[in-house]
Amino acid sequence: MAQATSPPDEMVEGARPVTGASPAPDAAGLGRARATGFLVPAMVLILVFLVVPAVWTIYLGVTNYRLTGLAAANPEIVGLDNYTEALGDERFRTSLLLTLQFVLGSAVIGQAGLGFAIAFALRDRRGPLRRVVEGFVLLSWILPSSVVAFLWIALLDRDAGTLNALLGIPGMAWLLDYPMLSIIIFNTWRGTAFSMMLYAAALENVPRSHLETARLAGASTWQQLRDVVFPRIRGHVLTNLLLISLWTFNDFAPFLITAGGPEQRSEILPVYVYKVALSGGELGFGAAISFIMLLINLVIALVYLRLLGRRKESA
Amino acid sequence: MSAKPRHAAGVLAAFTAVALAVTACGDSSEPAGKDAKNITLTISANAIAGGKNAAGAEWIEKWVIPRFVEAQQAKGVTAKVTFVPSGVDDEQYKTKLALDLRSKGGADVIAVDGIWVGEFVQAGYLKPLSEVAGDQVDSWEGWSQIPESVQGLGSFEDKRYGIPLGTDGRVLYYNKKLFAQAGLPADWQPKSWQEILDAGAKLKALPGVTPIQINAGTAMGEATSMQGALPLLVGAGGEIYADGKWAGASQPVKDVLDFYTKVYGGGLGDPKLQQEAKGRDKSFTEFAAGKIGILAEGDYFWRSVVNPKDGIAKMADRDTTVGYAMIPAKQPGAGIRGQDFVSMSGGGVRVLNPNSKFPSQAWELLSFMHSAEAVKAELAGATRITARTDVNKEVLAADPMLNFVAEKVLPITAYRPPLAVYPQVSVALQEATADATAGRSVDEAASAYQKKVEGIVGGAGNVTS
Numbered sequence: 001m002a003q004a005t006s007p008p009d010e011m012v013e014g015a016r017p018v019t020g021a022s023p024a025p026d027a028a029g030l031g032r033a034r035a036t037g038f039l040v041p042a043m044v045l046i047l048v049f050l051v052v053p054a055v056w057t058i059y060l061g062v063t064n065y066r067l068t069g070l071a072a073a074n075p076e077i078v079g080l081d082n083y084t085e086a087l088g089d090e091r092f093r094t095s096l097l098l099t100l101q102f103v104l105g106s107a108v109i110g111q112a113g114l115g116f117a118i119a120f121a122l123r124d125r126r127g128p129l130r131r132v133v134e135g136f137v138l139l140s141w142i143l144p145s146s147v148v149a150f151l152w153i154a155l156l157d158r159d160a161g162t163l164n165a166l167l168g169i170p171g172m173a174w175l176l177d178y179p180m181l182s183i184i185i186f187n188t189w190r191g192t193a194f195s196m197m198l199y200a201a202a203l204e205n206v207p208r209s210h211l212e213t214a215r216l217a218g219a220s221t222w223q224q225l226r227d228v229v230f231p232r233i234r235g236h237v238l239t240n241l242l243l244i245s246l247w248t249f250n251d252f253a254p255f256l257i258t259a260g261g262p263e264q265r266s267e268i269l270p271v272y273v274y275k276v277a278l279s280g281g282e283l284g285f286g287a288a289i290s291f292i293m294l295l296i297n298l299v300i301a302l303v304y305l306r307l308l309g310r311r312k313e314s315a
Numbered sequence: 316m317s318a319k320p321r322h323a324a325g326v327l328a329a330f331t332a333v334a335l336a337v338t339a340c341g342d343s344s345e346p347a348g349k350d351a352k353n354i355t356l357t358i359s360a361n362a363i364a365g366g367k368n369a370a371g372a373e374w375i376e377k378w379v380i381p382r383f384v385e386a387q388q389a390k391g392v393t394a395k396v397t398f399v400p401s402g403v404d405d406e407q408y409k410t411k412l413a414l415d416l417r418s419k420g421g422a423d424v425i426a427v428d429g430i431w432v433g434e435f436v437q438a439g440y441l442k443p444l445s446e447v448a449g450d451q452v453d454s455w456e457g458w459s460q461i462p463e464s465v466q467g468l469g470s471f472e473d474k475r476y477g478i479p480l481g482t483d484g485r486v487l488y489y490n491k492k493l494f495a496q497a498g499l500p501a502d503w504q505p506k507s508w509q510e511i512l513d514a515g516a517k518l519k520a521l522p523g524v525t526p527i528q529i530n531a532g533t534a535m536g537e538a539t540s541m542q543g544a545l546p547l548l549v550g551a552g553g554e555i556y557a558d559g560k561w562a563g564a565s566q567p568v569k570d571v572l573d574f575y576t577k578v579y580g581g582g583l584g585d586p587k588l589q590q591e592a593k594g595r596d597k598s599f600t601e602f603a604a605g606k607i608g609i610l611a612e613g614d615y616f617w618r619s620v621v622n623p624k625d626g627i628a629k630m631a632d633r634d635t636t637v638g639y640a641m642i643p644a645k646q647p648g649a650g651i652r653g654q655d656f657v658s659m660s661g662g663g664v665r666v667l668n669p670n671s672k673f674p675s676q677a678w679e680l681l682s683f684m685h686s687a688e689a690v691k692a693e694l695a696g697a698t699r700i701t702a703r704t705d706v707n708k709e710v711l712a713a714d715p716m717l718n719f720v721a722e723k724v725l726p727i728t729a730y731r732p733p734l735a736v737y738p739q740v741s742v743a744l745q746e747a748t749a750d751a752t753a754g755r756s757v758d759e760a761a762s763a764y765q766k767k768v769e770g771i772v773g774g775a776g777n778v779t780s
Binding site: 066067068069070073074123158159173175176223257259261262263278279280 | 416
């Protein structure tokens with residue numbers, strides 16, 4: 001080995017045996033000053049880009065701050081009025097309900113379900129079929145949202161839409177008659193790739209022999225999934241659901257297709273905040289709703305982390 | 316261990332570079348302010364080559380900028396003028412401007428809708444022209460050419476904040492070819508709402524034709540108010556704001572909603588089109604394709620939408636196919652001030668950014684853009700009622716449509732209240748038209764509207780019902 005000639009002193013600093021009155025204060029042996037020096041830039045970045053905006057949002061949320069007009073020049077503190085107003089507002093509650101539908105439909109059932117189905121169906125396949133399927137799924141994931149939105153509008157348009165032409169039913173207004181279903185299918189199509197890849201990797205962890213044993217014992221596909229596959233990939237499932245639920249909850253892309261319409265029937269929370277805060281100019285009220293969204297995100301995350309933790313305990 | 320110092324040196328070098336760049340921008344050895352020899356100015360407008368208001372964008376890029384730069388050069392000043400185009404919905408453009416101005420940024424000369432001036436001033440985003448650019452503002456030759464009423468578009472609380480571009484009027488456009496097929500006169504002028512509905516009923520017999528397009532709902536934004544609800548409201552003898560009070564669920568508002576139910580409930584209009592995210596643009600395309608019989612719009616439609624030269628939905632046969640008529644009151648004499656016909660007007664304004672680094676030169680640019688010569692160049696081919704009487708006198712005669720609006724429509728027109736709370740009331744009104752279009756009863760839609768307006772303007776005491 002090349003290291004053979006090195007004197008023993010040149011060992012990694014942290015591994016140096018503690019001698020005399022100068023104990024190494026930390027594992028990396030940096031010393032307090034240098035460690036602080038390393039940490040400060042990260043802390044400053046976190047402060048500037050995370051903490052300050054969050055505090056600013058909380059502050060805005062208790063004011064009547066607006067984009068234009070007198071309230072823009074002299075915002076007044078209105079306490080929790082924005083929060084009580086939001087929670088009492090039918091439009092907010094409808095929006096929250098729509099968001100939950102959207103998350104459940106497109107993330108939990110759509111992306112995770114379809115992603116797993118594709119990964120499971122392709123688990124033993126190699127060669128061109130797998131590459132083509134994966135290629136298409138990935139393509140829908142990596143294309144820019146604005147491009148994809150344009151394609152979907154062209155597909156679903158009432159007068160000149162491709163889908164209507166294929167089905168021979170001109171004048172069917174998918175985006176107006178089924179706005180929520182349209183964006184759920186859109187987001188499923190768009191985001192399945194992540195779940196597919198994650199599950200494909202997870203399925204590699206399921207020992208082939210276990211599956212074969214189960215199959216020899218006469219287990220049906222469903223039984224194999226329930227008793228052999230799922231217990232092995234439970235952590236992956238939860239992690240995947242956590243990530244895609246949060247992403248979907250905060251996803252703005254449906255705005256590009258339906259703009260929240262018609263009559264607010266696809267106005268999920270991110271679109272609602274955009275419309276209230278930017279189009280309507282009510283920045284204070286918008287900030288309050290953003291904060292409520294943040295809290296809901298936290299709740300979602302906590303629920304999943306709880307489940308993950310329970311898994312580790314039982315493991 | 317030499318890595319760290321090298322990093323530090325790199326960081327130091329970067330900082331120095333930035334510092335040098337910053338000081339280079341504001342080099343103190345050069346004369347600054349009014350006597351600056353090197354100036355940079357930007358112009359912002361909701362116009363873009365090949366898209367929205369393409370003619371305006373072209374005028375700024377190919378006429379204004381080169382000529383202004385040339386004129387400055389003659390004075391020994393190197394000017395760098397850039398145009399920041401936008402091609403978005405008016406609401407989005409407004410948001411962008413408000414955010415720009417709020418963060419002390421934005422272009423030096425900015426085109427805004429006249430109705431925004433009040434709320435921008437109240438927010439502290441705009442300052443009176445003479446405060447930004449000094450005494451040279453009041454001595455500008457152009458003011459004497461702009462009628463007092465038109466100057467009002469750029470004023471708020473008796474102070475000038477911008478120079479108006481001109482004003483506009485609203486009419487009913489109709490497709491003469493479709494009218495001929497439906498057995499309607501080529502020279503059409505309805506005298507009541509009923510006559511519009513009657514014409515619509517006849518057009519309904521034509522296959523694939525939507526008889527009437529009157530903007531409704533929130534997807535169209537302010538276009539619903541300007542081209543739909545408000546002209547109807549003044550036609551029913553009501554005003555959105557009068558004597559310190561906002562119109563609630565009053566009889567005129569109910570009349571307006573009733574008209575919407577008749578159009579969209581009676582199969583005379585396409586309710587789905589009012590819900591589509593790009594419904595207004597689609598209605599333009601459909602009109603140009605001969606699929607819409609009657610469409611209510613401002614003169615913008617004539618000069619920028621179906622304009623055979625550079626419209627966004629060109630109609631090569633515009634001059635022979637597209638007819639226009641005044642918007643009638645509910646019945647003759649039922650409009651505000653006892654009028655038989657009505658219209659709403661607005662207009663664009665160009666303002667100065669109070670945060671401009673070269674306010675004096677920005678004013679030079681702004682006033683240059685409003686000189687008679689520049690305004691005439693801006694018209695080039697298109698037709699528009701400008702703010703300047705001298706220019707109008709020259710070009711009015713050239714276009715029958717322009718003449719029509721200037722002579723028949725402008726004398727009977729009405730304006731929106733320049734108050735910051737107006738946009739919110741306007742949205743409430745748009746929502747009420749959406750309700751009526753979607754089939755809710757007039758009373759339901761009106762009482763929901765009343766409730767929203769009370770919330771917006773601070774209680775029932777400020778609302779008439």
